[in-house]
Amino acid sequence: MDNKYSKLQQQFLCCYPVNKMAWSTLHLPLQLEEQKQLIAATCGHALNQRYPVRRSYQEAFVKRLLQLLKDHEELHDDIYDSLCGQLAKATLSERESADAAQVYAYKHYLLPTPMTLRESKSFVIEGTTGLCTWEAALALADYLLEHPSLVQNKNVLELGAGTGLLGILLKQRSLQLQVGQVLLTDGSDACVQLMRENIKLNFAEEPLDFPLCAQLNWAQISEFNWQAYAAFDLLLAADVIYDDTQFEALLSAMEYIFERHENNLQMLLASTVRNVDTLHNFMQQLALHGFEATPCANVSACASHFCRDHTAAVQIVSIKRKS
Ligand SMILES: C[S@@+](CC[C@H](N)C(=O)[O-])C[C@H]1O[C@@H](n2cnc3c(N)ncnc32)[C@H](O)[C@@H]1O
Structure with missing residues (x-):
């Protein structure tokens, strides 16, 4: 029709x-x-x-x-x-x-082949904010679709992945992004279960190439079973710096991961600009921990494949180790 x-x-x-x-x-x-x-x-x-x-x-x-x-x-x-x-x-x-x-309902993103996510109708449920998809993840998804070379042939690790939208997107066969291994992680067991469900919903016919997912709490980063996965080239995180009580754990986790990869790693961090002071505080902490953050250009000009309504501004920064 x-x-x-x-x-x-x-x-x-x-x-x-x-x-x-x-x-x-x-x-x-x-x-x-x-x-x-x-x-x-x-x-x-x-x-x-x-x-x-x-x-x-x-x-x-x-x-x-x-x-x-x-x-x-x-x-x-x-x-x-x-x-x-x-x-x-x-x-x-x-x-x-x-x-x-x-409590849960579905959303479908036509890309143009559909990607379906089950998510919670509430922003906070079961003690986590991760059971629904946040603006920053949608903005980062749009950004990656506009800049596919950022993910091409890369092994990707996501921290605080919530519903799993980014990893599921990266492995969409019809998009042909040619991404390597994708590992979605979150500290919340409920999120990991939801991600597993969402992966099943989207990869029923492609059992060999789908995103992996695992529980990873930033505070217990060294206990994670790193040997089970390939080395990563790209670290993603979206909407993870809304709560400054988690800054120390997140920064230590980032340090650990960068060191493990001998600093041969780029991180893309997307944050909804809710509280300018919180963001500013995190950027200062980043510099103190030896990271260099460069704002990515033209984030708001990206075509929105995800129907993002742009109500909230989203900042995306590229993070590397200071040389
Ligand atoms: C606001 S949600 C964002 C979820 C997803 N990235 C998005 O943008 O839709 C923040 C996520 O970070 C996770 N998180 C918060 N603190 C964490 C920690 N210490 N270790 C691992 N994950 C954590 C939460 O479980 C939640 O899934």
Whole structure:
């Protein structure tokens, strides 16, 4: 099907904020057949049928659509039916409790082949911030897609990998990034389990070349089973410096990893700019620990394959050992 709703489809499947969606791409009024096609491209999409995005998101999407179509004489039944599928038949309180009970939901990124991630609907759950994907990981993903030579033929290690988005992206066969070994690590057992699930979701048909994952707490860096993996060329970390109580552990882990690789390593660190002082403090600590950080250029100008809404600025720095 010629998909004239591809932008809205891409945004819907990764839960891009409803109020910022590309509604202007709809040429109103919509004929009944067009309404049907739009619903088929979003709520009715096979990925959403199999691995649904948040119910509350679907509901908000359809409500916004109904608002836009309010002057239409005829509305296609599929719009009402998709008002969250079976939830359309439920009462408000049933809907609310069903939504609250749904701790995890899915997001799909069309790259253009789909990448599906299961993630938590809350930012903090089970004592970790890592069960949903953060802005900085999306920005770093966009940056790597724009600069594939950074990862080509490299063995990549990620610290604090959360849901596993970056590693899963790097190993997407259709992108042909030719990345070597990818090891995703996180200190949280819940994150490691979620990453394993997400890897399974995305690599069912390619059992030989998928990202590896393991639990690695920065405070216990020397206890990690390094012998089980190849030497790494590139270290990634996204949104890991929001909490200054973790700075010392992270910096010691970085020192350990750089030393282990005789400093033949580059690190890309992506951070959402929430608190300028926290970032500044970390940059100072980096310099004190003998690291040199160079800001990567044009991060905000990267095309957003991940529908990042750019609400928060993200800084990406390249870190090397001072010579
Ligand atoms: C805000 S989340 C970011 C997750 C992911 N990188 C992203 O951007 O979506 C921070 C991650 O760092 C992990 N983390 C925090 N402290 C850690 C530590 N001491 N050792 C290992 N991982 C840690 C958390 O479990 C969490 O997954």
